[in-house]
Amino acid sequence: xxxxxxxxxxxxxxxxxxxxxxxxxxxxxxxxxxxxxxxxxxxxxxxxxxxxxxxxxxxxxxxxxxxxxxxxxxxxxxxxxxxxxxxxxxxxxxxxxxxxxxxxxxxxxxxxxxxxxxxxxxxxxxxxxxxxxxxxxxxxxxxxxxxxxxxxxxxxxxxxxxxxxxxxxxxxxxxxxxxxxxxxxxxxxxxxxxxxxxxxxxxxxxxxxxxxxxxxxxxxxxxxxxxxxxxxxxxxxxxxxxxxxxxxxxxxxxxxxxxxxxxxxxxxxxxxxxxxxxxxxxxxxxxxxxxxxxxxxxxxxxxxxxxxxxx
Amino acid sequence: xxxxxxxxxxxxxxxxxxxxxxxxxxxxxxxxxxxxxxxxxxxxxxxxxxxxxxxxxxxxxxxxxxxxxxxxxxxxxxxxxxxxxxxxxxxxxxxxxxxxxxxxxxxxxxxxxxxxxxxxxxxxxxxxxxxxxxxxxxxxxxxxxxxxxxxxxxxxxxxxxxxxxxxxxxxxxxxxxxxxxxxxxxxxxxxxxxxxxxxxxxxxxxxxxxxxxxxxxxxxxxxxxxxxxxxxxxxxxxxxxxxxxxxxxxxxxxxxxxxxxxxxxxxxxxxxxxxxxxxxxxxxxxxxxxxxxxxxxxxxxxxxxxxxxxx
Amino acid sequence: xxxxxxxxxxxxxxxxxxxxxxxxxxxxxxxxxxxxxxxxxxxxxxxxxxxxxxxxxxxxxxxxxxxxxxxxxxxxxxxxxxxxxxxxxxxxxxxxxxxxxxxxxxxxxxxxxxxxxxxxxxxxxxxxxxxxxxxxxxxxxxxxxxxxxxxxxxxxxxxxxxxxxxxxxxxxxxxxxxxxxxxxxxxxxxxxxxxxxxxxxxxxxxxxxxxxxxxxxxxxxxxxxxxxxxxxxxxxxxxxxxxxxxxxxxxxxxxxxxxxxxxxxxxxxxxxxxxxxxxxxxxxxxxxxxxxxxxxxxxxxxxxxxxxxxx
Numbered sequence: 001x002x003x004x005x006x007x008x009x010x011x012x013x014x015x016x017x018x019x020x021x022x023x024x025x026x027x028x029x030x031x032x033x034x035x036x037x038x039x040x041x042x043x044x045x046x047x048x049x050x051x052x053x054x055x056x057x058x059x060x061x062x063x064x065x066x067x068x069x070x071x072x073x074x075x076x077x078x079x080x081x082x083x084x085x086x087x088x089x090x091x092x093x094x095x096x097x098x099x100x101x102x103x104x105x106x107x108x109x110x111x112x113x114x115x116x117x118x119x120x121x122x123x124x125x126x127x128x129x130x131x132x133x134x135x136x137x138x139x140x141x142x143x144x145x146x147x148x149x150x151x152x153x154x155x156x157x158x159x160x161x162x163x164x165x166x167x168x169x170x171x172x173x174x175x176x177x178x179x180x181x182x183x184x185x186x187x188x189x190x191x192x193x194x195x196x197x198x199x200x201x202x203x204x205x206x207x208x209x210x211x212x213x214x215x216x217x218x219x220x221x222x223x224x225x226x227x228x229x230x231x232x233x234x235x236x237x238x239x240x241x242x243x244x245x246x247x248x249x250x251x252x253x254x255x256x257x258x259x260x261x262x263x264x265x266x267x268x269x270x271x272x273x274x275x276x277x278x279x280x281x282x283x284x285x286x287x288x289x290x291x292x293x294x295x296x297x298x299x300x301x302x303x304x305x306x307x308x309x310x311x
Numbered sequence: 312x313x314x315x316x317x318x319x320x321x322x323x324x325x326x327x328x329x330x331x332x333x334x335x336x337x338x339x340x341x342x343x344x345x346x347x348x349x350x351x352x353x354x355x356x357x358x359x360x361x362x363x364x365x366x367x368x369x370x371x372x373x374x375x376x377x378x379x380x381x382x383x384x385x386x387x388x389x390x391x392x393x394x395x396x397x398x399x400x401x402x403x404x405x406x407x408x409x410x411x412x413x414x415x416x417x418x419x420x421x422x423x424x425x426x427x428x429x430x431x432x433x434x435x436x437x438x439x440x441x442x443x444x445x446x447x448x449x450x451x452x453x454x455x456x457x458x459x460x461x462x463x464x465x466x467x468x469x470x471x472x473x474x475x476x477x478x479x480x481x482x483x484x485x486x487x488x489x490x491x492x493x494x495x496x497x498x499x500x501x502x503x504x505x506x507x508x509x510x511x512x513x514x515x516x517x518x519x520x521x522x523x524x525x526x527x528x529x530x531x532x533x534x535x536x537x538x539x540x541x542x543x544x545x546x547x548x549x550x551x552x553x554x555x556x557x558x559x560x561x562x563x564x565x566x567x568x569x570x571x572x573x574x575x576x577x578x579x580x581x582x583x584x585x586x587x588x589x590x591x592x593x594x595x596x597x598x599x600x601x602x603x604x605x606x607x608x609x610x611x612x613x614x615x616x617x618x619x620x621x622x
Numbered sequence: 623x624x625x626x627x628x629x630x631x632x633x634x635x636x637x638x639x640x641x642x643x644x645x646x647x648x649x650x651x652x653x654x655x656x657x658x659x660x661x662x663x664x665x666x667x668x669x670x671x672x673x674x675x676x677x678x679x680x681x682x683x684x685x686x687x688x689x690x691x692x693x694x695x696x697x698x699x700x701x702x703x704x705x706x707x708x709x710x711x712x713x714x715x716x717x718x719x720x721x722x723x724x725x726x727x728x729x730x731x732x733x734x735x736x737x738x739x740x741x742x743x744x745x746x747x748x749x750x751x752x753x754x755x756x757x758x759x760x761x762x763x764x765x766x767x768x769x770x771x772x773x774x775x776x777x778x779x780x781x782x783x784x785x786x787x788x789x790x791x792x793x794x795x796x797x798x799x800x801x802x803x804x805x806x807x808x809x810x811x812x813x814x815x816x817x818x819x820x821x822x823x824x825x826x827x828x829x830x831x832x833x834x835x836x837x838x839x840x841x842x843x844x845x846x847x848x849x850x851x852x853x854x855x856x857x858x859x860x861x862x863x864x865x866x867x868x869x870x871x872x873x874x875x876x877x878x879x880x881x882x883x884x885x886x887x888x889x890x891x892x893x894x895x896x897x898x899x900x901x902x903x904x905x906x907x908x909x910x911x912x913x914x915x916x917x918x919x920x921x922x923x924x925x926x927x928x929x930x931x932x933x
Contacts, residue, residue: 040668046351048377059721062698066670066725069696074380076373079702080390092583094590095601099370099582102605103377271721272714279716290717294724357662359688385691387684391701403894405901406912410681410893413916414688 006309009121010129013139013175018182025147027302027311028295035070035298043310044073050104051077052096052120053131054111059271060131060141063296064108064304071301071310076104097123106308109133127307135171141270142175144299148292149180149227152266156183160262162221164190164251165231165276167197172270173231174201186211188221192247195233218251222261228253229268230276254278258286268292317620320432321440324450324486329493336458338613338622339606346381346609354621355384361415362388363407363431364442365422370582371442371452374607375419375615382612382621387415408434417619420444438618446482452581453486455610459603460491460538463577467494471573473532475501475562476542476587478508483581484542485512497522499532503558506544529562533572539564540579541587565589569597579603628931631743632751635761635797640804647769649924649933650917657692657920665932666695672726673699674718674742675753676733681893682753682763685918686730686926693923693932698726719745728930731755749929757793763892764797766921770914771802771849774888778805782884784843786812786873787853787898789819794892795853796823808833810843814869817855840873844883850875851890852898876900880908890914 004020016024034041049068053061056079065075093111097120100107109120110131117130117137132138150156161180163173167189177187177197187205189197189212196214205212215221222228230253238244252275253267269277269289281287305311315331327335345352360379364372367390376386404422408431411418420431421442428441428448443449461467472491474484478500488498488508498516500508500523507525516523526532533539541564549555563586564578580588580600592598616622626642638646656663671690675683678701687697715733719742722729731742732753739752739759754760772778783802785795789811799809799819809827811819811834818836827834837843844850852875860866874897875889891899891911903909927933 046381048380050373056702058700058702058718062672062700063725065698069670069698070668075698076376076380076386077388077699078369078373080367080369095583096369098593098601099604102601103374103608272717282720290720290724293721297725357692359691361684387687387691387697388699389680389684391678391680406894407680409904409912410915413912414685414919 005303005306007127008307009117009127010139010303010307011117011121012130012137013142013179016139021143021146021179021182023306024143024299024302025150027306028147028298029151031301031305032295032298040072041070041301042072043305044068044071044308047073047105047308047310048103049073049075049304050100050107051075051131052107052109053077053079054109054116055132057110057132059293059296060110061108063293064131064300067297067300068304070297071305073304093119094123096120097128101125106304129303129307132171135169137175138171139175140296140300140303141172142179143303144295145172145176145229145268145270145292146179147299148268148288148295149266151295152286152288152291153226156180158184159227160186160188160225161227161229162188162190162218162225163197163229163231164218164221166195166233166237167191167231168195169234169237170231173197173229176229177201177205181205181208181210184210187213188225189214190216190218190221190251192216192250194243194247219257219260222257222265225262225265227266227268228261230273231270232272232274232276249275251276252278253281255280255284258284316614316617318438319618320428320438321450321614321618322428322432323441323448324453324490327450332454332457332490332493334617335454335610335613336461338617339458339609340462342612342616343606343609351383352381352612353383354616355379355382355619358384358416358619358621359414360384360386360615361411361418362386362442363418363420364388364390365420365427366443368421368443370604370607371421372419374604375442375611378608378611379615381608382616384615404430405434407431408439411435412437417615440614440618443482446480448486449482450486451607451611451614452483453490454614455606456483456487456540456579456581456603457490458610459579459599459606460577462606463597463599463602464537467491469495470538471497471499471536472538472540473499473501473529473536474508474540474542475529475532477506477544477548478502478542479506480545480548481542484508484540487540488512488516492516492519492521495521498524499536500525501527501529501532501562503527503561505554505558530568530571533568533576536573536576538577538579539572541584542581543583543585543587560586562587563589564592566591566595569595627925627928629749630929631739631749632761632925632929633739633743634752634759635764635801638761643765643768643801643804645928646765646921646924647772649928650769650920651773653923653927654917654920662694663692663923664694665927666690666693666930669695669727669930669932670725671695671697671926672722672729673697673753674729674731675699675701676731676738677754679732679754681915681918682732683730685915686751686753686922689919689922690926692919693927695926715741716745718742719750722746723748728926751925751929754793757791759797760793761797762918762922762925763794764801765925766917767794767798767851767890767892767914768801769921770890770910770917771888773917774908774910774913775848778802780806781849782808782810782847783849783851784810784812784840784847785819785851785853786840786843788817788855788859789813789853790817791856791859792853795819795851798851799823799827803827803830803832806832809835810847811836812838812840812843812873814838814872816865816869841879841882844879844887847884847887849888849890850883852895853892854894854896854898871897873898874900875903877902877906880906
């Protein structure tokens with residue numbers, strides 16, 4: 001029986017059915033176990049992954065590449081940021097997709113423009129994975145976040161989850177809220193007034209019967225939460241430098257904060273962090289952000305192997 | 312018996328004898344067959360290809376790297392464009408060549424300056440392949456073009472071939488006209504007056520008894536041609552922006568054009584295209600440009616394996 | 623018995639004990655022999671090296687990567703120079719180190735800022751190798767220099783060694799003088815007055831009983847030396863362009879110079895060279911600079927294999 005993901009592009013979390021999500025999580029757990037025990041997988045031997053990063057994202061690219069290598073496969077890579085603004089844009093990604101078929105068996109694209117991954121996938125026959133397209137999607141980040149929550153908490157159902165920081169522009173929290181929404185959470189959306197979760201996302205969750213509390217008070221939310229997912233206030237999303245300076249330090253997780261949070265709370269962050277999580281918090285056992293980053297490798301291994309039908 | 316190409320640098324199509332060209336084409340066909348049937352080649356295991364791209368060319372670089380990986384070898388890569396204008400230029404490429412011997416078994420160089428590949432090859436003991444040096448040569452592109460024509464038409468002899476677009480600056484058509492000239496073609500060189508094929512190339516072909524028709528009328532030429540090789544009018548070759556704007560749209564291949572062309576005409580293009588081939592033409596079965604791009608992998612596999620003596 | 627270097631970061635030559643230095647040299651010699659005889663090492667199969675080059679250094683990066691590939695391992699690579707000045711700096715390298723653990727088994731970092739390698743190593747559990755941090759250290763360069771001297775001269779003890787050029791800013795000569803100092807050399811430090819070896823280095827050597835002659839006369843020093851280690855006068859170290867122009871050509875090794883030097887003198891240079899060694903000198907059998915560059919591969923193979931415990 002072919003994998004439920006074989007031949008599929010991974011462009012948007014909403015394309016994924018619950019059984020496909022479960023398949024990714026289970027496969028990732030299995031691979032992680034093999035690697036942790038010093039074993040090697042060789043199921044992608046002779047295959048080539050193309051990582052096309054027209055926007056820089058070191059962590060995302062290197063975990064994808066490491067994932068492919070740990071599956072026994074090989075990688076060709078583009079990190080030419082300028083190509084996104086001159087050489088390759090708009091309709092040309094369709095042609096790039098056509099050409100990928102000649103030299104790769106699967107591709108990851110990251111691009112500053114929303115819709116780029118779709119354009120590439122329209123051209124390519126090989127599976128295309130969206131590694132982040134502007135304000136659009138970053139589905140593998142959301143899947144590794146989900147994987148992390150399951151691993152840290154032992155379950156996905158019935159969790160109180162706080163998403164905090166820049167919820168307006170945070171691609172990560174948009175995808176994650178949608179994915180987690182399938183598992184009956186209670187959400188606390190914590191942000192300054194200017195950076196609230198887009199109303200259509202909140203509404204869609206409420207329509208599905210999910211309880212959402214919107215607030216600007218992080219302490220109160222953390223006192224009731226199993227998981228706190230912090231995000232960075234990103235300078236590049238602001239046109240007004242003063243507004244950025246005013247908002248960037250509004251939430252800070254430090255040891256004192258942890259003392260007042262729910263006991264055993266799991267702290268997550270997509271990284272890189274600025275000052276929103278103090279380094280002293282790294283020693284707290286519930287600080288999962290570095291484990292979360294490391295989970296990128298097995299989750300991406302699973303996705304690569306499943307879409308290429310090598311699993 | 313060692314390969315007729317073992318230890319040889321591939322700098323210029325004119326360095327290649329007919330038997331060497333045939334050897335590349337035959338080897339490429341064999342490799343393509345192995346890969347298409349899901350087989351793996353491992354003849355370059357433990358060997359390292361250095362791709363030194365001091366000028367960006369994603370398609371050329373990635374097909375070379377994929378070729379090496381599909382032969383079982385490994386790749387180290389430089390894509391530092393700035394290095395060509397500051398860190399490494401002129402005489403220093405000789406030193407770079409000397410150093411390559413220490414870390415690679417074969418190298419590909421692409422550089423904005425004509426003669427760069429020769430300079431590198433003068434220093435290096437390992438075989439050096441020219442991946443394009445400015446207005447100079449791009450021999451592996453010419454070989455994959457030749458391979459494509461043979462595959463698409465079933466022969467190389469007695470073909471009517473139109474080369475169209477910017478024939479003055481188009482490195483690709485210079486090399487291809489020379490290579491194809493060995494097989495007794497009739498050429499139509501189609502361009503605006505300002506972008507004609509350099510007279511010395513046309514003259515050399517005529518001196519060899521090859522029929523060359525120069526014209527600015529693409530429709531007439533296409534009506535008589537087995538193969539139409541389109542090229543892009545490249546902005547970077549023009550100092551006068553207005554002249555570029557005037558000339559760039561002068562030839563456009565669309566479905567109506569195909570209707571009036573010779574039946575079964577093969578459409579080629581070195582890619583990337585701008586507007587000179589409409590996307591609607593992609594569905595025409597004679598549109599070979601994406602297959603042509605894909606042929607870069609087996610042809611480059613053949614060249615790498617032959618010059619290193621691994622074939 | 624685990625390797626004396628297993629799990630160790632290689633940040634500074636002063637961290638290395640004599641027995642560890644010997645282990646690197648012996649292991650490198652063994653590996654070089656295997657590769658020279660067409661053999662293959664596969665001891666790093668399934669392992670991943672991350673090369674994080676936030677400052678460009680083609681030769682250093684490619685020899686590290688080739689070393690890892692020749693050990694049977696794989697490589698992921700960052701060459702994003704801009705990341706060092708914006709995206710990743712200061713405290714964040716600590717976080718980068720934490721993340722490396724997720725996707726790599728060993729890392730090399732090169733960075734414009736002194737102390738960067740230490741910062742990364744503080745975060746990472748996997749071994750970190752300093753590939754050059756600004757005016758700081760470049761320990762693997764010093765080790766390959768030492769390896770070269772041993773190979774060229776057949777010994778490390780009792781050698782007369784001239785270090786010449788920019789001794790003030792030359793990271794390479796600082797490390798090498800310290801390493802060689804363990805083997806009882808007589809040093810000639812040859813430089814213009816403005817570019818003398820930092821007094822604390824000279825003093826430390828003298829305190830250890832090593833004879834150091836400081837002079838600006840290269841000919842005299844070369845007449846008495848077994849080894850001449852030339853360095854480049856680096857433009858980027860000067861704020862005053864005129865001073866650079868005045869000093870850059872002060873020492874030039876050409877054939878006439880070699881005639882007057884000690885018979886059999888070995889000429890070394892960390893490369894790239896400018897005009898300080900004329901190309902005519904390449905033919906002189908004592909010119910070891912290209913062999914020195916090639917020695918980077920076996921020495922780095924040894925270091926990678928030893929710190930990861932794969933040797």
